[in-house]
Amino acid sequence: MFRWLIGTIALSMMAARALAADPVEIHIGYLGHAGVKSTLSLVEQPADNDGIAGARLAIEDNNTTGKFLNQRFALDEVKVKDSDDVAKVATDLAGRNDYIITDLPADALLKVADALRDRGTMLLNAGAIDDRLREQDCRGNVVHVAPTRSMLADALGQYLVWKQWKRWLLVSGSHDQDKLYADALRRAANRFGAKIVQERTFEDTGGARRTDSGVTLIQRQMPVFTQQAPAYDVLVAADESEVFANYLPYRTWDPRPVAGSAGLVPTSWDAAHDQWGAVQIQNRFVKLNMRRMTALDMQAWTAARMIGEATSRTSSGDPKKVIAFLKSKDFSIAAFKGTRLTLRDWNWQLRQPILLADGRMVVSVSPQEGFLHQVSELDTLGVDRPETKCKLQ
């Protein structure tokens, strides 16, 4: 029986080979970092395969299309630990793959970009939102699929101004990335005509994120922390480090909404997003991964789909051709955001609408109506061409 089965498989494989030429193989690497960050909310705790799961779905989607074009896509997944030599790991991965999707912190990504500069490998940054990677530290071999902090802050800023919540109480964390997010929020307030009435810093004094009597303590702390603020419309929190922001909603001294790192959060994707055909990808994702799709999953999906799209448009397995097309004016990608996404040719940042979600629903999508731009309304989000510090090489 078994032998018969093997015989049949072999026979059918031979038949298949006789019918069609070998498919063009496209190898995409995925370079992520090991370990997941700890979040205040248990439901927001990322899964081990956060990001990778999105790339896997895109590979399936690419292969469904690829079977009509005789193209086959494969994903090569590697995770690095802090102690690993990331440049060496990336060089190994680049030996097997022409494109690498990265979910790395900014410094690690720069190391990788510089190590691979002469190889022609294209990096697709799915994880790092740092503006500097698109500005003073931009690299010609890195395409940025993740939105920047300034894009996220601007998306939120436009909505708050549209809502006429123009007086902000800005509360930032004490870590570096919290300060960067606070900078982006200040910039947004300035651009769109909001006023930061006061700033406060929430010092991280350490401590566990999960304790048995946590709520009692927080309920005493947060009202006091937000007491005696000047009149404000909305509390805007910059807490990428997950130290305090999610403790703020419903606990502020004055009854005010919270936005930024908690409450109304700007994000590239949300599990509740169902417009513009998004329910299809949400369903496909849940079916494949048995969990809901996060922003990082979507960013990795989009990165792998961009390679798929450019490969099918050029009907080529030659990475030079594919990358040239990806960086050309003709390239665009559909990603369930109601508009085509294109690349900014001055720093290879993907233009994209940003969702504003409250954890249960998508409240709005920016750019907001009325924020106009001479090239693309999507360029009202983030650092625009005239202000860029990027010099691509």
Next chain:
Amino acid sequence: MRRRCLLTGMLVWLAATPASAFVAYVSNEKGNTVTVIDTDSWTVTKTIKVGQRPRGIEFSRDGKFVMVAVGDDDTIQVIDTKTQEIVDTLPSGPDPELFTQDAAGKTMYVANENDNTVTVIDLEKRARLGDIQVGVEPEGMTISPDGKVLINTSETTNMAHFIDTATRQIVGNVLVDSRPRFAQFKRDGSELWVSSEIGGTVSIIDPVKREVTGKITFEIPGLRNEAIQPVGIGMTKDGKTAFVALGPANRVAVVDGATHKVLKYLLVGQRVWHMDFTPDEKYLMVTNGVSNDVSVIDVAAQKVIKTIQVGELPWGITVAQP
């Protein structure tokens, strides 16, 4: 008994009556209703409660039934046009969106968005005959005038799949621009038009060579390019004039069927989706998804003459003899 009724109904062709009044059925995606409009008085005569998320909607070939795909209920409901009530359901796959029928009205082909499949249904037996595997997120569906080729467009694969209706095998794939949503043949079979919502174009395909031979692009002064999102297409029987719904551009483009040049843009409601002609081709009715209404276009004058309020988020429309 009911089944026999449907069976007989589907087999008998109604002789065309020279009445000038027709009936339009509009699916309201959010309202979970179908609005019935009398095209003589341009008034709503009835609102029918249907299943969840009704989108694709079409008269049966004999005009006795209206079939509406209710995606979130994973089925197609059948409305009796006499009683204007739901009388039956058809076994589609998961999340049916758009469908098409062969000329005889015997076989129906349904695009199931969730499943990368096209389901084939025997309309007489109301049985599922099989599935055809296609690209990611199948949507647009149409049949060639000679009935030999079924076209399905897949939104994430970005292709028009050519399917042999006899063998039910894919015989060709044509790559088009992003998110192809709707496909339509010229009545003489010489051209296949496919709209790409995100790409912002309509591809003209030579159905014999299976190649894109031209592309219609749209430009509206003062409107950002990304808002131009072609969806529904309507073409007059003589193939001389075509209408293309441009989604959030809130306009319908009038296109010369021969030269493929855009002649004019007609301002309609917000997020215009799909359309259908009255059988005499005097009027074209288009659904406006966000403004919850239907615009009526005088085809000869190329002017919007009327707006009719319907249910929440109107999507599909089908017009026929009463």
